[in-house]
Structure formats: C-alpha cells, structure tokens
Amino acid sequence: AVKGENSGTQATLEDEETCSSEDGGTCASSGEAVVQVEDLSRCEDRNDGCRYWADSGECLTNPRYMWVYCALSCGKCQVEEDIQTYGEGDIDMGVEQGLGSASFSPDKVLMAIAESEHYLKTTMMKQSIRNKCKNTHADCTVWALDGECEENPGYMKMNCAPACQSCYYLSTETRCPIDPEAPLAWQAGDLDRMFQKLTQEPYLTKYNVTILASPNTNGPWVITMENLIQPDEADRLIALGQEMGFERSKGMAKIHPDGTPEHVVSDARTSTQTWCREDCSADPMSRQVIERLSNLTGIDEMNSEYLQLLEYEPGQYYHNHHDYLANELKRQQGVRILTVYLYLNNVEEGGGTEFDQLGITVMPKKGMALLWPSVLNENTAAKDERTTHAALPVIKGMKYGANAWFHLRDFKTPHGNHCTE
Ligand SMILES: O=C(O)CCC(=O)C(=O)O
Ligand SMILES: [Fe+2]
Structure with a gap:
C-alpha cells in the first residue's frame, strides 16, 4: 500500500x-x-x-x-469527491526548479525533481492540499538535497513542500494530528465536580461565591467569586494591556478550505483587546493570577490560552455569542470548556455581562471573577447551547476585563507549534 x-x-x-x-x-x-x-x-x-x-x-x-x-462521521477517512486521491495528468509543482549547484550534478537534481513529481502523483492526499503543494523558490530541490528540509523545516516544509515531500504540512489537520491518547482536562462528570468544589469548599468562602445558575435550578453552572483578583493585580493587568496596546477585536468569520479561520473586524464586537503573551505572561502579577486560576479549577495551566485583556470605551460592546469554537474539535487543543472572566475595574455605568437565555446579568466589580462552562457535564466536548452571553454596552466610564479560556487539552504546546488555528 x-x-x-x-x-x-x-x-x-x-x-x-x-x-x-x-x-x-x-x-x-x-x-x-x-x-x-x-x-x-x-x-x-x-x-x-x-x-x-x-x-x-x-x-x-x-x-x-x-x-x-465512526471514521466517516469523524472525518478520519475521505471517500467522496474531496478526498484522498492520486494526482492525475500533469502536476504543477510551482516555480521551475534550477539545476545549477556547486554540490550536485544536474542529473542528480533532475532525478530529485522526478522524485518530487512521483511523490505528488502517487501519494494519496486531499486534492485541495495537492493543489497548493508547490515549490515557491527555484532552489527548493537543491536545498532539499542539501538537507535543508531537516535543518530548516519551518520554512522548507511550507515553501518547498514538493521537494521536501511534505504536502501534509500545508493543512493544520494533517500537520497537527490529534493524539488519541492525549489526556483530557475533563472526563464526563468532572465539570459538575469542579463547580461543586468551588461552591462548597469552606476555604473558598472568603471569595463570597455566588451561584447564579446551576443544575439544581436546571441550568448550566454560572458563578461569581469576589476578590479573586487583588486590586494591585487588576491594576497591573490593565497597565500591561495599555503597554502592549489594545486593538480592535476580531471576530471569527470565514473558514478557509484548509480549515484555517480568517479573522476580520466585525460589528459583533466593538471592544479592543490584546493577548497577555511573552513579557506580559511572564510578569510576576499575571503569573500569580493564572496560577491561582489553574489551582482553583484543577485544570493545568498548559490547557489555558494566554489571558485576553479587554478594554471597552463608552458605547462599546460584544453582542450575543458563545465562547465555544466548533472548529477546535479538529485541533489538538480541543474546544474551550471553561471561561473564567475577570473584571478588572468598577464601571461607572453599563457594561454588564448578560446571559440572555438564563435571564442573568452580572455587573462588573473590580477583582470579581465570573465562571461558566462552554460544554456539557456528560459530554465535555459538546457545546452547552445555554451559555450564550453578551457584553452590554458601557454607558459611562471605561471597562477593563480579562478572559481566561481553558481547553479540553493542552493548548500551549500546539500554540507554540502554530497548530491551534
Ligand atoms: O466583557 C464581558 O463582559 C464579556 C466578554 C466576552 O464574552 C468575551 O470576550 O468573550
Ligand atoms: Fe464571551
């Protein structure tokens, strides 16, 4: 085979x-x-x-x-037109390959070009991937012969894919396959267990935990915890955001054929945001915060996205939406399972977080955290449709907040490998 x-x-x-x-x-x-x-x-x-x-x-x-x-329904095999086919007829391998090289004879290079063509014709892959599998530079083949595919894989496997025989690299799903053995943050039942712990443990009463909805009232869990963030920590996160600069938020719009989403500025969300990565995530105050959230939830820090810092001016909002992104079912990190939303300041007027289906609106309070799941207790990869929510327009003053999103699987490792989108 x-x-x-x-x-x-x-x-x-x-x-x-x-x-x-x-x-x-x-x-x-x-x-x-x-x-x-x-x-x-x-x-x-x-x-x-x-x-x-x-x-x-x-x-x-x-x-x-x-x-x-259930290979078919899981998209683990492709039987119909899209699909795993062999290349037919002439194959366009991109930029014409140069033969000139001090180290290799023209024959050797020609042979390598023929091998690339053979690879493209005889390897099963989705037609959409074959179509974009191209050498983008005339020296691809010579570089590949020189061992550059191994030396410099980030560039080569993407830009000299026929020469490196790495077409799989061009699609996130094949470049970043999900490991079926990778541990899950939550198995069935763990979601309820976490919220029960947060709402019952005596040592957590200092956070004045309030249950706004729970399975006892036939809802999903929605709880607040006050003073989870210290005033100096909240101030520091706002300052870090201002240092990095808040930018107009992008919504998820179009999904390309290879599965990568294209972000576009959308009216759904007029607030501005920035990610707390690199220096910001290494800052002692932000470290302290993220470690606290990880300890409280029992979910490994590796499973969390970097903190997303948000700024709303008067009039700015985020319309009704869900934090669950179905596209991530096919990604190594898995879907978002839990949102811990942090209020970083007191807002003069407006700016509440509204759960339309639950009839709940939470008003910002400096240092308070709002927690809710994006998935179901019995099936922790399935969306809980009930937790749609919106950030209502700020009426007076500024609003600062932060999202800590936890995923079903390790997020940080695939993120570092450009595998999360
Ligand atoms: O700012 C808020 O109150 C909520 C923001 C939100 O839902 C989000 O950023 O996904
Ligand atoms: Fe949200």
Missing part, C-alpha cells in the same frame, strides 16, 4: 467484543490492530449513532472508539 499522508493519524482498532456501541462509544480501549487511513474499506460509519455522537463531540472525547467505528 502507498503510505498515506495521514499515517500520523492512524487509529487503533479495538476489540469489538469489549466495545459495545450501545453506550455511546464510551467503551474501554483494548486491542492492537491498526487501521491504515488509506484502507478505504474501513471508511464508513459502523453504527447508526455515529453522526449524532460526532456532532456532540465524541470524536474528540472518545477517539479510540470513534475514529475506528
């Missing part, structure tokens, strides 16, 4: 006997056989529940079962 571009995402086949699909695919794993992605005979859903489970995020929470028994 031809080695598929997706071989990094091989799924482990489980022993069917021990793995009844009646339970929603939450079976324990066992068995060793491996399904090759190019084995198209397995590209199917083998259970009627597959579509439903996939839509509710099971591909992410249960990859060991789902990628095998």
Whole structure:
C-alpha cells in the first residue's frame, strides 16, 4: 500500500467484543490492530449513532472508539469527491526548479525533481492540499538535497513542500494530528465536580461565591467569586494591556478550505483587546493570577490560552455569542470548556455581562471573577447551547476585563507549534 499522508493519524482498532456501541462509544480501549487511513474499506460509519455522537463531540472525547467505528462521521477517512486521491495528468509543482549547484550534478537534481513529481502523483492526499503543494523558490530541490528540509523545516516544509515531500504540512489537520491518547482536562462528570468544589469548599468562602445558575435550578453552572483578583493585580493587568496596546477585536468569520479561520473586524464586537503573551505572561502579577486560576479549577495551566485583556470605551460592546469554537474539535487543543472572566475595574455605568437565555446579568466589580462552562457535564466536548452571553454596552466610564479560556487539552504546546488555528 502507498503510505498515506495521514499515517500520523492512524487509529487503533479495538476489540469489538469489549466495545459495545450501545453506550455511546464510551467503551474501554483494548486491542492492537491498526487501521491504515488509506484502507478505504474501513471508511464508513459502523453504527447508526455515529453522526449524532460526532456532532456532540465524541470524536474528540472518545477517539479510540470513534475514529475506528465512526471514521466517516469523524472525518478520519475521505471517500467522496474531496478526498484522498492520486494526482492525475500533469502536476504543477510551482516555480521551475534550477539545476545549477556547486554540490550536485544536474542529473542528480533532475532525478530529485522526478522524485518530487512521483511523490505528488502517487501519494494519496486531499486534492485541495495537492493543489497548493508547490515549490515557491527555484532552489527548493537543491536545498532539499542539501538537507535543508531537516535543518530548516519551518520554512522548507511550507515553501518547498514538493521537494521536501511534505504536502501534509500545508493543512493544520494533517500537520497537527490529534493524539488519541492525549489526556483530557475533563472526563464526563468532572465539570459538575469542579463547580461543586468551588461552591462548597469552606476555604473558598472568603471569595463570597455566588451561584447564579446551576443544575439544581436546571441550568448550566454560572458563578461569581469576589476578590479573586487583588486590586494591585487588576491594576497591573490593565497597565500591561495599555503597554502592549489594545486593538480592535476580531471576530471569527470565514473558514478557509484548509480549515484555517480568517479573522476580520466585525460589528459583533466593538471592544479592543490584546493577548497577555511573552513579557506580559511572564510578569510576576499575571503569573500569580493564572496560577491561582489553574489551582482553583484543577485544570493545568498548559490547557489555558494566554489571558485576553479587554478594554471597552463608552458605547462599546460584544453582542450575543458563545465562547465555544466548533472548529477546535479538529485541533489538538480541543474546544474551550471553561471561561473564567475577570473584571478588572468598577464601571461607572453599563457594561454588564448578560446571559440572555438564563435571564442573568452580572455587573462588573473590580477583582470579581465570573465562571461558566462552554460544554456539557456528560459530554465535555459538546457545546452547552445555554451559555450564550453578551457584553452590554458601557454607558459611562471605561471597562477593563480579562478572559481566561481553558481547553479540553493542552493548548500551549500546539500554540507554540502554530497548530491551534
Ligand atoms: O466583557 C464581558 O463582559 C464579556 C466578554 C466576552 O464574552 C468575551 O470576550 O468573550
Ligand atoms: Fe464571551
């Protein structure tokens, strides 16, 4: 068999006997056989529940079962037109390759060019990826012969993909495959356990925890914790934001065919924002804050995005939205599971956070945190549709806030590898 571009995402086949699909695919794993992605005979859903489970995020929470028994619904195989095909006819490899080199004879370079072409014609990959797999420089082939694909992979695998035989690099999903063994921050039940702990532990009463909604009242959890952030910490975060400069927020708009989103300024959100990365995230005060949030939630700091600092002038707002981004089901970090929103100042008038479906509006209070989940307790990759919310327009004074978003899986490692978008 031809080695598929997706071989990094091989799924482990489980022993069917021990793995009844009646339970929603939450079976324990066992068995060793491996399904090759190019084995198209397995590209199917083998259970009627597959579509439903996939839509509710099971591909992410249960990859060991789902990628095998629901390969089609999980997008782990491609059978129809889009798909894993071989190249046909003439292949456009991009910029014409130069033969001149002090180190290699023209024959050697010509041979390498022929190998690139053979690779592009005989390797199964999505047609959309093949179409954008191009050498962007005349020296790609010579550089590749010189070992540059290994020396300088960041540039080469992207810009000399035919020469490096690295077309998979051009799509986030194949370049950054999800490891089915990667640990999840929350298994079923952990969401309720965390909120129960936060609302019941005696040592947390100093935060004057208020339950605004919970499963006891048939809602999702929405709670506030006062004085979670000290005044000097809040002031420091605002100052760090001002140092970096707040910029007009971008909304998520268009998703490109390769899965990367294009950010555009949108009317949905007129506030300004900046990310607390690098020097800001290393600042002792911001470290203190993020470590506290990680300790409180029990979710590893690696699973959190860098703090997003927000500034609203009078009249600015963020219309009704959800923090859950479905595109991230297909990313290593997984979806956002929890928002910890920090109010960094007292707002003179307006600027509340409104949960339209729950009839809750929280007014800003310096140092207070507002916590709510984006996912369901029973299925921690599935969106909890009830937690849509908005930042109401500020009427008077400024509003400063910060988002701490926690993901189902490690966020920081893939972020460092340009794998999160
Ligand atoms: O500023 C607020 O009150 C909420 C902001 C928000 O929902 C967001 O940035 O996602
Ligand atoms: Fe939000």
